Amino acid sequence: MTKKRKSRGRSKGGKGRSDLVQCSNCGTLVPKDKAKKLTTRVGLVEPMLARELRAQGAYIATSRTLKHYCVSCAVHFGLVKVRAKDERRFR
Numbered sequence: 001m002t003k004k005r006k007s008r009g010r011s012k013g014g015k016g017r018s019d020l021v022q023c024s025n026c027g028t029l030v031p032k033d034k035a036k037k038l039t040t041r042v043g044l045v046e047p048m049l050a051r052e053l054r055a056q057g058a059y060i061a062t063s064r065t066l067k068h069y070c071v072s073c074a075v076h077f078g079l080v081k082v083r084a085k086d087e088r089r090f091r
C-alpha cells in the first residue's frame with residue numbers, strides 16, 4: 001500500500017488506540033500522538049519590568065502552559081508547515 005507519510009501523521013507506532021485531547025484553539029478532539037504540543041512560559045509580570053527586577057536580583061516565577069493543537073490549527077499558526085511530497089516521508 002502506498003503511504004503518504006512514514007509515520008501516517010502520528011507518533012503512534014504499532015501500539016493501539018491512544019487518548020484524545022482537545023485542540024486549544026478550535027476544541028476538536030485529536031489523538032494525543034497526532035496533536036502538536038506547544039509549551040509556553042507565561043509570566044505574571046510584564047517583560048520589561050521583569051527584566052529590571054531580575055537585574056536587581058529578584059526571582060520572577062513563570063508558569064508553564066501546555067497547549068495541544070490539531071493539525072489544521074498547527075498549520076494555521078505556523079507550528080508546522082506544509083511540506084513537499086518527497087519531504088514528508090522523513091523525520
Ligand SMILES: [Zn+2]
Nearest residue numbers: 023026070073
Ligand atoms: Zn484546532
